[in-house]
Amino acid sequence: MTDSLMQGAWAEAAPPPAHAADEANVFVLQHADQQLHARGCRAGLPSGALASLAERVEAFFAQQRGGPGLLVGAVPFEPRADDALYQPERVLPGLIPQPVPAPSLRGALQAQPTAQAYATAVASAVQAMRGPDATLHKVVLARSLLAQTELPLAPDALLARLGVDPSVATYAVPLPVEPGQAPAWLVGATPELLLRKRGAQVLSHPLAGSARRHRDPVEDQRVAQALLASRKDHDEHRHVVEAIVEGLAPWCRRVEAQAQPVLHATASMWHLGTRIHATLKDTSTPAAALLAELHPTPAVCGTPRQAALQRIRELEPVPRGFYAGAVGWLDAQGDGDWYVAIRCARLQGTQLRLFAGAGIVADSQPEAEAAETGAKFTALLNALGVHDPAALIEPMP
Numbered sequence: 132m133t134d135s136l137m138q139g140a141w142a143e144a145a146p147p148p149a150h151a152a153d154e155a156n157v158f159v160l161q162h163a164d165q166q167l168h169a170r171g172c173r174a175g176l177p178s179g180a181l182a183s184l185a186e187r188v189e190a191f192f193a194q195q196r197g198g199p200g201l202l203v204g205a206v207p208f209e210p211r212a213d214d215a216l217y218q219p220e221r222v223l224p225g226l227i228p229q230p231v232p233a234p235s236l237r238g239a240l241q242a243q244p245t246a247q248a249y250a251t252a253v254a255s256a257v258q259a260m261r262g263p264d265a266t267l268h269k270v271v272l273a274r275s276l277l278a279q280t281e282l283p284l285a286p287d288a289l290l291a292r293l294g295v296d297p298s299v300a301t302y303a304v305p306l307p308v309e310p311g312q313a314p315a316w317l318v319g320a321t322p323e324l325l326l327r328k329r330g331a332q333v334l335s336h337p338l339a340g341s342a343r344r345h346r347d348p349v350e351d352q353r354v355a356q357a358l359l360a361s362r363k364d365h366d367e368h369r370h371v372v373e374a375i376v377e378g379l380a381p382w383c384r385r386v387e388a389q390a391q392p393v394l395h396a397t398a399s400m401w402h403l404g405t406r407i408h409a410t411l412k413d414t415s416t417p418a419a420a421l422l423a424e425l426h427p428t429p430a431v432c433g434t435p436r437q438a439a440l441q442r443i444r445e446l447e448p449v450p451r452g453f454y455a456g457a458v459g460w461l462d463a464q465g466d467g468d469w470y471v472a473i474r475c476a477r478l479q480g481t482q483l484r485l486f487a488g489a490g491i492v493a494d495s496q497p498e499a500e501a502a503e504t505g506a507k508f509t510a511l512l513n514a515l516g517v518h519d520p521a522a523l524i525e526p527m528p
Contacts, residue, residue: 170220275487306452320511341401374436
């Protein structure tokens with residue numbers, strides 16, 4: 132699969148002197164195969180719902196003059212909510228992570244909802260899926276932790292600490308804020324590729340079904356093999372793969388998925404993963420259209436999609452915003468990369484809100500799902516220097 136990033140399609144330049152607007156508009160998406168670091172905002176894409184993204188992108192590039200032929204940014208979890216994409220001033224060499232100390236936190240971590248309240252919400256969802264007339268097959272429920280730092284935290288400091296895990300894609304994406312508010316970013320380290328398009332070739336690598344890793348290698352392997360043998364986790368994973376294959380099928384002359392999921396490891400979690408390769412019928416089909424078809428997948432929402440969305444709106448006390456959305460880029464040729472926006476935090480000034488979710492199916496155990504979300508906070512908490520979160524978490528009033 133050719134990569135326009137590696138072919139110099141976007142002009143690069145030596146970094147000019149930094150200024151405030153540059154610092155607020157820093158976009159980073161880096162993984163083992165690709166490094167994208169963009170600064171400044173030349174023009175914003177008019178915001179809108181996901182269904183209109185391809186049309187808006189086409190109109191933007193038809194009128195665009197000068198600058199990189201590139202849009203970067205994020206789409207929110209809610210397909211009907213406004214996205215946040217823009218054309219950067221310039222594309223620069225990738226950021227080289229520099230060792231930085233963990234930030235100093237102020238006060239306790241605040242859980243919303245508490246693990247107990249989250250387990251209650253899970254039980255409610257499970258009950259709905261077990262009824263004789265149940266139409267909901269899977270729903271992903273999330274919870275959050277609120278942290279305060281002593282001093283304002285820059286996104287590159289958090290990226291440097293998250294980037295020690297080579298199995299993930301680290302990212303920082305500017306988010307919309309009200310006039311007069313401090314700049315905000317979504318910063319994280321995601322293991323999940325939603326969509327990569329280059330010409331006629333499409334790749335997706337969904338993950339669903341998870342287990343916490345262990346320092347003891349024997350126990351770590353036992354947990355991994357238990358996940359690989361888990362009927363509940365395979366059921367959860369199957370919903371995701373089927374939805375992506377079905378979503379791509381109308382656009383493609385060939386869609387191939389691995390017959391069985393395989394283990395995918397990050398520094399803190401084991402996942403079940405399936406690579407899906409597809410060939411488009413029409414090379415000119417833009418990545419934006421495919422993104423609108425696939426997002427949100429059952430990996431972050433559930434199935435059927437509308438029923439899961441409604442259950443999430445009813446049960447989650449904190450709006451997701453851009454958590455469980457997608458972060459990435461689109462270019463003037465219709466190519467693009469989009470990663471699922473998980474293992475992340477919304478960073479603004481001295482405040483960080485961390486998010487984590489778990490896939491709920493009829494066989495789910497509420498306490499186990501609460502524990503899974505706790506494990507998924509690990510990457511961000513470790514980046515904040517928190518290695519014993521239980522000692523620092525207090526419930527929000």
